[in-house]
Amino acid sequence: MILRRAAAGLLFLLIILSFHVSCSAGTTEEIASLLHFIEQSECTFIRNGNQHGSLKARQHIETKYNYYKKRITTAEDFIRYSATGSSMTGKPYRVNCNGVSMNTSDWLNAELDKMRAREDTKK
Numbered sequence: 001m002i003l004r005r006a007a008a009g010l011l012f013l014l015i016i017l018s019f020h021v022s023c024s025a026g027t028t029e030e031i032a033s034l035l036h037f038i039e040q041s042e043c044t045f046i047r048n049g050n051q052h053g054s055l056k057a058r059q060h061i062e063t064k065y066n067y068y069k070k071r072i073t074t075a076e077d078f079i080r081y082s083a084t085g086s087s088m089t090g091k092p093y094r095v096n097c098n099g100v101s102m103n104t105s106d107w108l109n110a111e112l113d114k115m116r117a118r119e120d121t122k123k
Helices: 002-019 025-040 054-071 075-082 104-122
Strands: 044-047 050-052 094-097 100-103
Touching: 025 054, 025 075, 025 104, 044 054, 050 054, 054 075, 075 104, 094 104, 100 104
Parallel strands: none
Antiparallel strands: 044 050, 044 094, 094 100
16 A cells, blocks of 8 residues: 555656756756846836836846746747736836837847847857
């Protein structure tokens, strides 16, 4: 009986672990680069109608990233879960850079495309 319970517990643990997918090294590097890009941007971030500087934006997005990390397997997932909008109000995050305002997700996806294009030219 004890052996059967131990085997069932081990099987359950293996099933749970099989569902856990972690980011590849390349994805982790892309996410780190996007977080650095946010912080260094000197843009204004608008979250739920309030303006925040780039450091505060990076901190908030990184906090959300750490919360959703188990769901994130790509840089696009990072943007979708961490930088698209408020999970409380549903309002999209916005960024204002040099008078140009856009959704943060569009801004970060464009930067991700540029980063990947630069990497492709290095190969």
